[in-house]
Amino acid sequence: MWEALQLEFMRNALAAGILVSVVCGVIGTLVVVNRIVFLAGGIAHAAYGGIGLALFMGWPYVAGTTGFSLLAAGVMAAVTLKAKHRADAMVGVIWAVGMAAGIILLDLTPGYHVDLMSYLFGSILAVPLADLWQMGAIGAIVIFVVAWYYNDFLAMSYDDEFARLRNIPVTFLYCLLLGMIALTVVMIIRVVGLILVIALLTIPPFIAEKFTGSLRGMMLLSSALSCAFTLTGLWLSYLWNLTAGATIILVAAAGFCAAVLWGRLRSMRSPDQITGTGNSQ
Amino acid sequence: MIETIIDVSGVWFSFNGQPILKDVDLKVPRGDFLVVIGPNGGGKTTLLKLMLGLLEPTRGTVRVFGQPPQKAAHRIGYVPQNVHINKTFPVSVLDVVLMGRLRSGRGWSSHSLQDRSAAQAVMEQLGVWAHRNRRIGELSGGELHRVFIARALVSAPEVLFLDEAMASIDAQSRSEFYEALTELNRTVTIVAVSHDMMILSSHVKSVACVNRDLHYHDSGEITQEMLDAAYRCPVDLVAHGVPHRVLCRHEDR
Numbered sequence A: 001m002w003e004a005l006q007l008e009f010m011r012n013a014l015a016a017g018i019l020v021s022v023v024c025g026v027i028g029t030l031v032v033v034n035r036i037v038f039l040a041g042g043i044a045h046a047a048y049g050g051i052g053l054a055l056f057m058g059w060p061y062v063a064g065t066t067g068f069s070l071l072a073a074g075v076m077a078a079v080t081l082k083a084k085h086r087a088d089a090m091v092g093v094i095w096a097v098g099m100a101a102g103i104i105l106l107d108l109t110p111g112y113h114v115d116l117m118s119y120l121f122g123s124i125l126a127v128p129l130a131d132l133w134q135m136g137a138i139g140a141i142v143i144f145v146v147a148w149y150y151n152d153f154l155a156m157s158y159d160d161e162f163a164r165l166r167n168i169p170v171t172f173l174y175c176l177l178l179g180m181i182a183l184t185v186v187m188i189i190r191v192v193g194l195i196l197v198i199a200l201l202t203i204p205p206f207i208a209e210k211f212t213g214s215l216r217g218m219m220l221l222s223s224a225l226s227c228a229f230t231l232t233g234l235w236l237s238y239l240w241n242l243t244a245g246a247t248i249i250l251v252a253a254a255g256f257c258a259a260v261l262w263g264r265l266r267s268m269r270s271p272d273q274i275t276g277t278g279n280s281q
Numbered sequence B: 001m002i003e004t005i006i007d008v009s010g011v012w013f014s015f016n017g018q019p020i021l022k023d024v025d026l027k028v029p030r031g032d033f034l035v036v037i038g039p040n041g042g043g044k045t046t047l048l049k050l051m052l053g054l055l056e057p058t059r060g061t062v063r064v065f066g067q068p069p070q071k072a073a074h075r076i077g078y079v080p081q082n083v084h085i086n087k088t089f090p091v092s093v094l095d096v097v098l099m100g101r102l103r104s105g106r107g108w109s110s111h112s113l114q115d116r117s118a119a120q121a122v123m124e125q126l127g128v129w130a131h132r133n134r135r136i137g138e139l140s141g142g143e144l145h146r147v148f149i150a151r152a153l154v155s156a157p158e159v160l161f162l163d164e165a166m167a168s169i170d171a172q173s174r175s176e177f178y179e180a181l182t183e184l185n186r187t188v189t190i191v192a193v194s195h196d197m198m199i200l201s202s203h204v205k206s207v208a209c210v211n212r213d214l215h216y217h218d219s220g221e222i223t224q225e226m227l228d229a230a231y232r233c234p235v236d237l238v239a240h241g242v243p244h245r246v247l248c249r250h251e252d253r
Helices: A008-033 A037-057 A061-082 A084-108 A116-120 A129-148 A150-158 A160-165 A170-192 A194-211 A215-240 A244-269 B044-052 B069-075 B093-101 B113-125 B141-153 B171-184 B224-232
Strands: B004-015 B018-029 B033-037 B059-064 B076-079 B159-163 B189-193 B206-211 B213-218 B235-239 B245-248
Touching: A008 A037, A008 A129, A008 A150, A008 A170, A008 A194, A008 A215, A037 A061, A037 A084, A037 A170, A037 A194, A061 A084, A061 A170, A116 A194, A129 A150, A129 A170, A150 A160, A150 A170, A150 A215, A150 B093, A160 A170, A160 B076, A170 A194, A170 A244, A194 A215, A194 A244, A215 A244, B004 B044, B004 B189, B018 B044, B018 B189, B018 B206, B033 B044, B044 B059, B044 B069, B044 B159, B044 B189, B059 B069, B069 B076, B076 B141, B093 B113, B093 B141, B113 B141, B141 B159, B171 B189
Parallel strands: B018 B213, B033 B189, B033 B206, B076 B159, B159 B189
Antiparallel strands: B004 B018, B004 B059, B206 B213, B235 B245
């Protein structure tokens, strides 16, 4: 392990993994409790269109993808707020069109063809230092915004009608959340890839929800779990020479299965305590 | 003259082209204990949400304390019909009650000591302070209901809206609950929506029947003519207050 840390790319990979984990723990928690996993998936896949556009136009990756993802998030916010009952179908359309547009734009890009795999599974071992700074900045913004509006996000996620009644700017917060999802997605795609964005946004919060009594605790535990999965995955991938992104996800999947089994066992032992965990702080 | 705090005038509301409320007028004076009754689908909850500012009328105006309802939000308390939302949500009972103290645009939101002592006072009063650290999903229906009332009262509102407040209360606790509401009514105006006729106890000061349109009964104005009129159509209920009240189903005028 120590010899691996001598390598700069490995140190960068570790830093990227930790940054992604913390942000995913925070945003993933809000995604899971607001039940907008499908929407997050839509934004992630639409972001693929941004990757295609950035390469086709010769723009830098982050600028192109961020812009496109924010646009997709804005459209989805408008659609889900205006036509709630058909929102899922519209998200599906944007999901597919964004992805297809990305592939066509890549086809049309002259010169060399980018390895699609690197955007599907990510390339955590090839994160340059400059990207780390960008990721750090995005992470800092996301955490600051969530901390600033923590109680408002809590009220909106638990009972949006009551939050509206207290004059909490629910619509603004919802758009803000989708925007932060877009930023996070752009950041994670680079590291664990498109397919696995959803996994990191959902698996750790899903596990954490069962073991915490507050939204804050759920964010902290998700981040910790995400870190554990990412670092274990990285280590195993180095040990056995496997693709890093895919290994991380399999580790997370193993953690997920273990948590589900643990939950089952526990509820078998005390059948009257299925919903609560008693772990309130 | 007693101040009118809720003024609904000429309000129409349609949803997908279907009229739900037609030309509704309602004035609620300060200190009133108004119960809004009517058949399911008759527009009771819609009327309540219009008064809360959660819905905008298609035509007409709603004023609460002389302002649009959104502007008066800090003077309003609300207990929703469904207290069983989001039961797996990781939030403590105390944090749910504290939501009632939220103000908009405060940012960097941590609750002040004042918020916390207000929450403690109202939770002790309602007997849920002992549950403060439990997860919301662990509570029974009756406990949840009291927590939601605490959330509504923690901001010391001047008017309290209750939507189907009886739904999650067992029969035994009801009379106790009426007593508590009556006590509360000394300082707070109460507007309760219910299809449960039992709420028409002697504590209720006025009744509004909503079925597309609205009929307001001030208990002081019940006359022999009204009773005669009432008995000519199917009788909905006889409420044993003082005086006895008989209300009828209102066919279209």
